[in-house]
Amino acid sequence: MDRQSSPVIITVPDAVRKAGAARIVAWTALPAAAALLLRFPPDQYAFYPRCPVHAFFGVLCPGCGGTRAVAALLRGDLTAALHANALITLLTPIALLLAATDLLQHLGRSRPLICEQIPNSVWPLLSAAAILFAVWRNLA
Numbered sequence: 001m002d003r004q005s006s007p008v009i010i011t012v013p014d015a016v017r018k019a020g021a022a023r024i025v026a027w028t029a030l031p032a033a034a035a036l037l038l039r040f041p042p043d044q045y046a047f048y049p050r051c052p053v054h055a056f057f058g059v060l061c062p063g064c065g066g067t068r069a070v071a072a073l074l075r076g077d078l079t080a081a082l083h084a085n086a087l088i089t090l091l092t093p094i095a096l097l098l099a100a101t102d103l104l105q106h107l108g109r110s111r112p113l114i115c116e117q118i119p120n121s122v123w124p125l126l127s128a129a130a131i132l133f134a135v136w137r138n139l140a
């Protein structure tokens with residue numbers, strides 16, 4: 001018997017196509033970054049990049065300690081996370097909720113978890129909070 005070979009057709013689900021390559025890469029990179037932080041804690045390994053603001057000017061920027069804060073959060077150590085960077089620690093749950101909302105919407109969920117998009121009025125407030133945080137942590 002002679003069988004004809006039929007072509008293999010691979011279909012990409014609509015949800016994946018809508019999500020786009022950037023979202024797929026981001027959602028793949030997040031667990032990889034978390035695993036890296038858990039396996040190689042920033043306070044024990046020196047290959048993590050140093051803050052250029054701190055290196056050049058000697059002051060702590062709003063993001064200084066953010067990597068250590070996220071690593072501490074992944075370990076469940078809220079005190080260490082707040083000590084490393086309180087701003088990043090407090091904003092991380094909000095960022096994760098926004099990211100989860102984005103992912104669910106692109107996977108077909110019709111209603112957002114919290115909001116369709118961040119209102120433009122929030123950005124100046126976040127900027128002011130970051131500046132005030134930077135000033136406070138350098139004066140304290």
